[in-house]
């Protein structure tokens with residue numbers, strides 16, 4: 001009889017402790033997100049592939065000076081530009097990044113005189129073939145972002 005009583009008290013105690021933990025966790029802020037409906041905010045230092053920054057009118061700040069191309073240790077940037085009529089500086093017409101070779105070293109970002117490129121915070125890049133990251137077209141990416149903003 002004494003043993004049964006001990007078991008009942010012990011069982012009730014562990015049940016209370018368990019329910020207490022459940023209740024405490026119930027009111028805590030969740031550490032998980034409902035991916036892909038929700039996205040994580042990546043830390044400031046996180047580096048994904050390069051993207052363009054833009055002027056107020058949505059155009060790229062890149063002046064096709066090629067300094068980033070020269071600074072890149074893995075030759076993974078191709079830049080082209082043209083001088084439009086009436087403009088003093090060149091405008092970028094092509095900016096391709098071979099992300100399969102980029103080491104995310106940051107030399108290109110540091111050397112850029114117009115702060116035209118930054119590391120994006122995109123963390124959910126996925127593909128079945130690495131060739132899909134062979135060329136990341138920064139000009140097209142900026143166009144698409146501008147279109148999304150305009151919608």
Ligand code: SF4
Nearest residue numbers: 072102103105106108
């Ligand atoms: S982060 Fe480094 S490796 Fe990547 S494109 Fe820039 S300079 Fe090249």
Ligand code: SF4
Nearest residue numbers: 062063065066068112
């Ligand atoms: S991103 Fe910057 S460094 Fe590279 S070509 Fe454009 S302006 Fe020059």
